[in-house]
Amino acid sequence: MKKVGIISQARMTSTRLPGKVLKPIGGRPLLAYHTERLQASGLDVYLAITTNATDDPLADFAAAHALPVSRGPEDDVLARYQRCAAAHELDVIVRVTSDCPLLDGRLIAQAVQEYLAAENPRLYLSNVLERTYPRGFDFEVFSRELLDEAARHATTAADREHVTPYLHQNRSGRVQFAHLTRPTDRSAYRLTVDTAEDFELIRRLMEEYQADMLGADELIALLEEHPELVAINAHIEQKKL
Template sequence: MHSPRIGIITQARMGSTRLPGKVLRTIRGTSILEYHVRRLETSGLPVYIATTTLPADDAIVELARQLNIPCFRGEVDDVLSRYFATATHFGLDVVVRVTSDCPLLDGRLIGAEVQRYVAAADSHLYLSNGLIRTFPRGLDFEVFSYALLAEAQQHATSASDREHVTPYIHQNRSGQVHFAHAVREPDASRFRVTLDTAEDFQLLEVLLAQYHADALSADELIALLEAHPEVAAINAQIEQKKYDFS
């Protein structure tokens, strides 16, 4: 039996309703997207960028070229289709889904959870740390098979399903999905290290410029936020956009 071809697909585009161009904003001379990709590379897995065909996203493609990261261009609003086309193009058997507005994702944590996923040898398995949320928002990842992605591509019909990629899978519309969860104790879901607003960017500036958080594990990052409540407070009032895993 051959080893599955596993890859991390991150969605990236310049358009953002709250903070346009956010993934190419820089801190210490490095873009959010580069921090994101370099953190993911510590997983030991290949990383692929899924962007759009819009001219504005030429900048994403150029940065991917500079970083030597394979890039695929697909649908603008049908992100499910974009993921499916990217996974198909690169011949993946297992997909790790992340989003590029999370520059502090822990690649080693993802790598360990992918090993757990592979050991289960179950193409109907969906593993994530988002359905049972105990990690800070911004450390989110999902792991699922190409087969589940293909099923969603074929059967998911609503605009929300297509925009958010995995609802058809994690809501178990087919009735065939099995679940595993990456859970942390104690719960650290109160923290937020994603980038969606100006306050989020201010927090990331402090974490990256003053504390070099790009070198920290998830546990070390959480310990830092616990030790410095004044830092965590910078974006504590931000409400997540309406859609969530649940």
């Protein structure tokens, strides 16, 4: 049996909305919604945070919620992932980011089943290269073999900070790809939290529509029915790699 784990990267020093992952909605931090929804996948969840004192509150959150935590360099997120995967002897890694409080664990479980069925350690499976899901549902699935290979060969600062460019750009020439897509493209919707407008949309979705209880398709249907909600952060541009 392959040991599969979800590693979520988190830090408190976001440039556009510092401390965003612990900002509260309904008396609970965004990170609590994020990790609980990930746990709906049935997989273990790990936090990869920095060694900076500014991230001590994240370590405290992890301890309070019985979540394994691994700490590493702020800018070398790739090293953080490798350290976490090695410490917990993971064979397969699901990479997510903690600014996605509505990520659907059941969608991740479906993707992991497809990944494991392929029995291919050179496979990279994601819903980000052929993007049809809203921002905020992003995940990548890959083997420890590929992670270690990237850690050995990825040398630029951007490679190290963004973890997977070496893989999804197929610099080795030996990575194979699979994509989880949906029939209709709703990639223009934005359910990640990087700005105050993003946070306001998530707050309204949770407080007015109990969005934390909805799956990916239900959330997309909700946005389709309420263009006034989509408009809250439609003008926000995703930061480029």
